[in-house]
Amino acid sequence: MKLAEAKQQFISSWGAFGTHWGINRTMAQIHALLLISPDPMTQDDMMDELNISRGNTNMNIRELINWGLVDRVLLTGERKEFFTAEKDIWKVVKQIVKERKKRELEPMLQLLDRLEEVEGDKRDKEVKTFVDTVSSIKKLGKQADKTLDVMIRAEENWFVGNLLKLFK
Amino acid sequence: MKLAEAKQQFISSWGAFGTHWGINRTMAQIHALLLISPDPMTQDDMMDELNISRGNTNMNIRELINWGLVDRVLLTGERKEFFTAEKDIWKVVKQIVKERKKRELEPMLQLLDRLEEVEGDKRDKEVKTFVDTVSSIKKLGKQADKTLDVMIRAEENWFVGNLLKLFK
DNA sequence: TTGAATTTTCAAAAAATATTGAAAATATAT
DNA sequence: ATATATTTTCAATATTTTTTGAAAATTCAA
Structure with missing residues (x-):
């Protein structure tokens, strides 16, 4: 070609x-x-x-x-x-992750914080399902947020070290 | 509310x-x-x-x-x-990652394989920059692909264990 | 300053994408 | 088999998003 x-x-x-x-x-x-x-x-x-x-x-x-x-x-x-x-692809990826985290993930987590405090009795299954869903999304989201922070701070390509650690 | x-x-x-x-x-x-x-x-x-x-x-x-x-x-x-x-959010996330990997990441990596083999002399800076860019994206992409495979196979929430390992 | 080069803005037009709703296809009960 | 309920399809329409291009704003040299 x-x-x-x-x-x-x-x-x-x-x-x-x-x-x-x-x-x-x-x-x-x-x-x-x-x-x-x-x-x-x-x-x-x-x-x-x-x-x-x-x-x-x-x-x-x-x-x-x-x-x-x-x-x-x-x-x-x-x-x-x-x-x-920027030609360093690792820097490019980190920058994109950083921005999307700030623009999308963080506002979503803030919303979930508010939604978790919905009024109502948790014995009502409608309420229970709602709160449980919101809580579990929030929990996962907060963990992802922290993991991405680590990634953003990593000097060199995080996937390499990450894989080594995961396979250990 | x-x-x-x-x-x-x-x-x-x-x-x-x-x-x-x-x-x-x-x-x-x-x-x-x-x-x-x-x-x-x-x-x-x-x-x-x-x-x-x-x-x-x-x-x-x-x-x-x-x-x-x-x-x-x-x-x-x-x-x-x-x-x-599916109510288990971890399963939902894994499923989405699995599909997007298949639909988007993998075809992109295949394309990069082909583009890396462009004709021309690497002493030509146009050629060199192109090949270097494509190669580095491909390299990172392949690593990300492997990391995502590990994530998809993880039984429980990967972010938790992952963070622990990264902070060790 | 003045004026030419360059960048920015934004209303209008085009293109892309999503939605509707009614007709066709399919499934099920009698 | 027939009638009825339900699901699916898809051309037409509506909406959203992107793009254009010309006018306005800005920059800079003389």
């Missing part, structure tokens, strides 16, 4: 992959493009490569910056802004 | 949560409803509770069955079909 074709496939699969994870196609594609680009790129470079509009490019770059996955780079003598993506 | 309100909040948050994870709102809401329901429910029960159409209900129940999260239950003397959700 030629490089050009391989790049196309990588970008388009990364985009499709992203949509299964609540990330929009373009955002994932821009990220993919920057991951495989040896040098920082401008908005215009990305527009050309991906055939997307200026507005779309701009909004998604900004979103990637919010996620901490892309950085603005200033090149001396260049008027335009350049962008680059 | 009253039970009725708590149920509503649980169902609606679970639905919103689902949409961040590539699951459609209704499917997540039906799942939530079944999780907190002490008894099996019929399609009509769900239509009434969630105010959704028969077709929508039917399609999403079937999808939940495909995911292995919901089961058809036959009650003696009842003409209608009843449905119930």
Whole structure:
């Protein structure tokens, strides 16, 4: 397979992959493009490569910056802004986990705390099932939260050490 | 908070949560409803509770069955079909991980295998960056795949034992 | 300052996704 | 077998999400 074709496939699969994870196609594609680009790129470079509009490019770059996955780079003598993506995949994964934990898991756990305190008699099976379900989700969620904290703090690829420990 | 309100909040948050994870709102809401329901429910029960159409209900129940999260239950003397959700949250999580691994992670790893074999000279920095990126994603992905296998096979809540081991 | 280059915003349009509801298919009781 | 209840399908519709592109805002050099 030629490089050009391989790049196309990588970008388009990364985009499709992203949509299964609540990330929009373009955002994932821009990220993919920057991951495989040896040098920082401008908005215009990305527009050309991906055939997307200026507005779309701009909004998604900004979103990637919010996620901490892309950085603005200033090149001396260049008027335009350049962008680059973190290439260390372990750092990328940690950053995504960190953000999703903050945006999704933590608010969910807070909600479950409130819902657990529903009024009513636990001898009522409706109440019991509700409270039991909420409690068990909360319990698992809190444990997952802690495990992810450990993962986020890990300097090197956590899966390696993790596997060794688990097989011991 | 009253039970009725708590149920509503649980169902609606679970639905919103689902949409961040590539699951459609209704499917997540039906799942939530079944999780907190002490008894099996019929399609009509769900239509009434969630105010959704028969077709929508039917399609999403079937999808939940495909995911292995919901089961058809036959009650003696009842003409209608009843449905119930697995209540053990650890089993639910394992099932979701298992399915997503199969549907998303594994095909991605297969693609990366093919892309890694791109033609070209690694002294060309375009080629080098591409191959390096693909290889490092593949490496991490394969490790994650193995770790998830261990998790799926774990009988009891993996996070607990996992944390203990990690803190040792 | 002024003006050209560049970035950002956002209303409108397009595309993608989800939902409806009625007809068709299937299952079950008599 | 026939009638009735129930489930399934799917074209049409509605909703949500994404994308566009042109105008506004900003930046920066002269």
